[in-house]
Amino acid sequence: MSIIYDDLYRYTGTRQFTSLVRYILFTPGFRYTYFYRKVQSAKFFPTRFFWDVLRRQCMLRTGIQIPAQTKIDKGLRIVHFGHIVINPDTIIGKNFNIAQGVNIGNAEGRRQGTPIIGDNVYVAANAVIVGNVKIGNDVFIAPNAFVNIDIPDGCIALGNPAQIIQKEYASKKYIIYKI
Template sequence: MNSIIQDDLFRYEGLRSKNLMVKISYFFFTPGFRFTYYFRKAQLANNSVSRLFWRICHRSCMLNTGIQIPVCTRIGKGFRISHWGTIVINGETVIGKNFNIAQGVLIGYSDGRNKGVPHIGDNVIINANAVVVGGVKIGNNVLVAPNAFVNFDVPDDSIVIGNPGRIITRNSSPTAKYLVYTVE
């Protein structure tokens, strides 16, 4: 198993993720991890035949799970889909390591004042049904609450709640107690 895929699985089970039965169990019974596996394999494919094979697997999994994350999306190691369901991320989005995402999330492009796609830092959690749009920067250690609408920059160590979104700043990481098994 490639090291980045192992780092993604580590986010679910910690050191137990090295166990073969855990790997098999997560692949077959956790749709979010299975999607991540195909996503990473399609990104890492180094020849046209394997690239085609893994992209077909990725597309099939995309259609079965409702998770739409293009292969060109840059997501750091330690990617965890906490609850699978309709998830849409624009392919030009850049996301750091130790990223948690839940069902119903949209991370996308927007025109207007904040034209572009989001850049998301490390140790970020985006909860159910949240929307992050536009050329905004989400800092490190940010927690986006369920149903929040974010179309503005968010500083490090913050929580975003509500629609329209409102920032609550903290002196320490609000994600520290929710991100288990982080990777370095």
């Protein structure tokens, strides 16, 4: 349950039960995060099935598709909900922000595989990250960026294809309430 409160902290800066209830009821991105975490933490099939049904209903309403198999560390923040797709084999670090229209997925060919994303990463609207790429810590992926290359720590990736701009702690002002 503490991972849910860590996710809540990323939204509000508090870990209060009243904020938890409010955000479950009125914030679709957090609601999906809550159900996603409950499915992952369920130990028994009936409980897991119950939470998965709720997660799937939320998925249909919000357009967020993050499979329960996806490994996301604490501090997930869905900034804007709608048409978010993440491959189940993707590995994501802590303090991860994601906006609407993002696709993080598998690729075939030279970069076959799925992304590994570090800590304190912000992926802005309509960005695409595909293939066996490594996104470093403190990275900002700009809106509409197409990333199929490795991005080192502290950089900004923008454009199609992605261009790397070196900047110390690129995501610093976008990642609030760090865990």
